[in-house]
Amino acid sequence: MDTTSRTDGELTYRDATEADVEALVPLIESAYRGDSSRTGWTTEADILQGQRTDREGVRAVIATSGSRLLTVARDGVLVACCQLEHRGDAAYFGMFAVSPALQGAGLGKQIIAEAERTAKAEWGVSEMHMTVISVRDELIAFYERRGYRRTGRMTPFPYGDERFGVPQRNDLEFELLVKQLD
Template sequence: MQTTGPTFRNAVAADVPALVELVESAYRGDASRAGWTTEADLLDGQRTDADGVREIIDDPRAVLLVAERAGELVACCHVEGRSDHAYFGMFAVRPQLQGGGLGASVLAEAERRAREELGAARMHMTVIRVRAELIAYYERRGYVRTGQLSPFPYGDERFGVPKRQDLAFELLTKSLRLPEGPR
């Protein structure tokens, strides 16, 4: 049985509670263990909050992209135009729907929007460097590890409560330029 693809739209203020719940369900707590993107073994506490989501929605340089199926919010991501690239983050897929191609559809739409609407030639993201399976997922989709690390914000509980002391973010990048066709 094939499911229909998602429809996409920009998040609005009324979506904030559902978006917080979606992101939390994909990354934190026991519910997140139904999917493969859980960070429950790395972090406790929150992944985001209503203020953080609202800040992205209100940012004129950013879009919080929502994916829906049959009117249900099933995935989201943050795409933001920066000086020489687009930034990709807050990527969440309902845990029960992970592994079925929905995430790849959302990522492809984010890349299309970054290229076509923001004029970005590259996409940047940061991933917790110990998340080998997640980094491999992005590498299969053309992202390249840079080796450039940034510290995890220990002590800032807006990003969670670390369960280990070796967390850091690694920058991954991808060219968004389309290959040229035959001439």
């Protein structure tokens, strides 16, 4: 795993380390859960309560072989992150979080492009995969505008496992979205 940093304009990208865990958990939580998430547009607060992740979950992504958690800083301040995991001919994109105060200004688009570039350059993959809660129409539309396509392939939401949150509705499932990187 390449842990050197790469600067692209005003953003600096580097792989997360154990020292980043304490800052990453609240960043991820703030983008999806609780009142702070309502500042941005990626909130899941109306469909899920409880946690989005925890220290152990973030540590697992950092420590797993073939996985990396890319951190994004602006002026030395952590503003976003995303998970990349090598899965054969594809890379999985997940744990994507942008500070709610910075959402809607194009930062997410830049980070997705960097994640795709990184996955293709480092692993030679031809596809990027992600899963999105199927009722998140606005979020899915955002990814479709980035070239991802819905596959109709669903996996169940882990009801009863509060590590993934406390569902506020009974129709949650994940849909696989795929983008060709060639």
